[in-house]
Amino acid sequence: MFSKTDVLLFFSLFYLLNANSAKLDIVRQFKILKGYPLDSQLNFTELATEYGYTAEEHVVTTEDGYILTIFRIVRGRNCQGPLRKPPVLLMHGLFMSSDLWMDSGPGAGLAYLISDECYDLWAGNVRGNYYSKRHTNLNPNTIEFWNFTVQEMGRYDVPAMIDYITNYTSSETINYVGYSQGGCIYLVMCSEQQSYCEKVEVAILIAPGSRLTYTKSIPFRVLTDIYEISAPFLIEIGIYQALPWGGIVQQLASFICKDNETADTTCRDVLDKLDSPHPDSIETETIRVLFGHFPAGTSIKSMLWYNQALNVDDFQKFDYGPVINAEVYNSTTPPSYNLSATTNPTVVISGRNDFLSVPPDNEWLVNQLPNVIEHVVVEDPLWNHFDVPWSKLTSKDILPKITDYLYRYSKPGRG
Template sequence: MHGLLGHSDQFLFNNHENGSLALYLANEGFDVWLGNTRGSISGERHVQLDRSSHSFWNFSNHEMGVYDLPALVDYILEKTGNKNLQYVGYSQGVRIFLIMASMRPEYQQKISLASVIGPSGFLENLDSWWLKPLGLWTQPILRFCTYINIHVLPPELLNMGHTTVFFCQNILTSELCFKIYKSMVGDSGEITSDSLSLLAKYTYHVPTKQLSHYGQTIVSGHFRPWDYGPSGNVEAYGQETPPDYDIENVTVPLAVYYSLGDAFANYKVEIYWIWHRKNKFIQKIQILPKYTGKLWGYFYK
């Protein structure tokens, strides 16, 4: 599963000699299924709700982990006739996997191995000068966008793909594009101008409430469901603060890939809970120094 602002086609990038992750796994004999989260460019249809309604966009990572990912797992197992599958999640894809494993523990037996790339659950001690302050503003931004009936950021009027490609390929702004990219995701030592332009082309919008859920995590330092405020939380959870996801009881075997240069997956925090789990569940932990472009080869060598 892809990350924030992402889409499954990012697993098909093929601008390195080893090919894309999805094609590499297919060539190795795996039956590869690519999923998309709700609100992504391929997840904007509903059997009852209209895309322009507020109800359509009233979701966060919680709903993806509790409802969407389990449904995807069941669909694949039904179609293939298998009893379990191997899961690969990148950034947000790790986040919703942990939510599913916590809130729907019966699905842990359906995952034989989870390869988690750039885990971003807690978002504490972010290695980025702007992400922490941005977290403080996501709630006001959500309220304002809801008031003016904007449900995704950047607004679709800007045509995210075309705008970013032009910005990153233009000789006058390409260097600034590199600096913005590094400030957002970290210091990536192997991203070239071509691969950054390709990444920009396939970067999409993000639903405002989904982004705001990230902001709540950044501010609180807790990996937990949506915070409705004290009274709303009492109604939803029976207590004034949302309960933390119980990831201590995740027993799915893990292969963990993270980078010292990843601004979102701070290894001192995100990996902490892994080291304090029973060793028998850890199949592999691989550090990728100063490299955050994990979808474009190398990490699966």
């Protein structure tokens, strides 16, 4: 399937990319010459520019010192009227970054589509992905930098973004759209810092990750088990992050999936196995592009939390074991997150065929939250987890509900 030249090229590119970041542009141009799709090599602002959108890059520093990169599309290319207020914060899922909202192009990517509806669109990046691997004091090569889970993302990252956006735009509130882990960390924030929850007019949680008891994805369960088993060894040899962008898995996936044939067969099959099949939903070109940005990395400790979440009938904090739990939590067992603290209007959008955020867990979450104004189950019976960022059907299947509720909780702003 691959020639000896192709294999040598891949390992040469992998070496160059990891040997010296200053060579990134050279490597990128070389990759494009070898058939990698252009969009797979572009970052958020470059993708926006390519399609006639204007994007800004902003830097946010959290209370505990993590330096996060977030992006803004001030006005969509197709926005003809005045912008609506408040701003909208769009948050990605596990192993993802803000780029996932661009991978399927202007006709389907939610960053494009929401900004086209005249919303001031911000796309966040949590600590640990390739846009947010800096700290005011900690070295990213140390275990201290990677000592985080969804707890810290919700406790520090989202509040820092809300503070920055509201200060920068002189808006008292925002609207929040969180996908998968992006929904999970919103719930953590409300539990840990309810005052920030009150700064959100409406929260739209799409395939939200909270309780994961009935997750049907066997590969995801196996992956978290592997990290659970191998974590002591990996930490011993100085590996603290899971599936980083630029790592061997991402680089190999990007290399294999750059070609139409393998993208439409091997790479599509990988996505189907991780989630569930949905024929004719994700374009082959989108698959070629997305593996240039995915996986984007997280901490090994985060993977240990996900392994725990898959094996308990609850949505709870990290389990350190009875002894350390007693020191950290004053209890031998980790406490549950306080879902009753999410008191602002909340919309949950889910799919029947989602193997990661499955219907029983979504129903459980809806029953725990005190102010769910609607639980939207997508009409398409095959709608799944990866359809949210990458399906060509987003403008038909989920955008109308998203913009409906954004409209209800927004008002016209400047022209």
